[in-house]
Amino acid sequence: MKVLVVGANGQIGKHLVSFIQENKNLEARAMIRNEEQASFFEDLGAETAVVDLEGDIDSIAKAAEGVDAIVFTAGSGPHTGKDKTIMVDLDGAIKTVEAAKVAGVKRFVMISSFDTRRKAILEAPESFAPYVAAKYYADEWLRGTDLDYTIIHPGGLTNDKGTGQVKAGFDLEIGKIPREDVARVIEATLENESTIGKEFQIVSGNTSVNKAIQSV
């Protein structure tokens, strides 16, 4: 299974491409913004595609040609300017969904925020609410397609070393999770068709990633 990783140069993305390249069932194509970011991925033996996520749908679709799945893990993050929240977290995500349709790629894994329900927008601190709203609409757009999607809602991201032990479900209490473990969850999601049409939250826990994913 060939996987286009959108946002490959992000911290989750780099872990994910590494794991994919080590997995005999998977191979990665890293979608990156600049040619200078390519060497990291080339060293892993991964393909690269240089595409500006703020560009048009067709250029993303071209990068997706011939892959079996797309993972959207690009993110301006909640602390960048709100212009990027619109252009990347909202519009970049939705254009990638549209590009999947254009390229005929059915499988789509979206990395969302921990809670993107409407209630969460209302209850979020004022500075965070726009980010939650952007992610809400990106998730809603994906739900409205007939793609084979999975939406992953990770808790608070840390740079701690992964443990491979998580808790997955819905209406979980907010908790933290290392980015490395999120990447492991994405890898397991790609390998488990039972996750199609589902969405779940993940935080650190004491169940192995594969088992946790299979129970959602």
Add this chain to the structure above:
Amino acid sequence: MKVLVVGANGQIGKHLVSFIQENKNLEARAMIRNEEQASFFEDLGAETAVVDLEGDIDSIAKAAEGVDAIVFTAGSGPHTGKDKTIMVDLDGAIKTVEAAKVAGVKRFVMISSFDTRRKAILEAPESFAPYVAAKYYADEWLRGTDLDYTIIHPGGLTNDKGTGQVKAGFDLEIGKIPREDVARVIEATLENESTIGKEFQIVSGNTSVNKAIQSV
């Protein structure tokens, strides 16, 4: 016909409520954020409803109870912080659409931006693109409903006195238009069922508002 004007305290909104109150076929309910904004509308004999557009859908739906049409003319404008672009221009607009469904109000008039096509997002100056994207998604959301909608795309807004003479159509050359004339176009749109399911651009021109609206 009773009309809920969302964003009544804006410049277009104030003109619009005035025109509605002078029109024997129409009456206005002004949706405003603060009680202190009420006197302007009470002096016109209009009802008011104090609702925070950044609040929940139900409070907007409550304000829409018993009206026959909703006009969304709230706008943070392209020059406010991008957080408000998300919370008002995107989320506020979409929540109002959802509120229309909840309240069972079929007729919906959306005041959009001059060009909200995907191409316009790409071609907009970097500082303006997030606003165009927000309006694009709000318009798209409305198009995906079965409401009796009209989407109006005005040119560059000015505070000049209205002339009552406009040009309406699509793929128009960008031009300016007084806010007062936009309000006249909204009034005429409410009175012309032929505008249902349509969207059009408007700029200043040399056709009377009613005639221009009927030809779109």
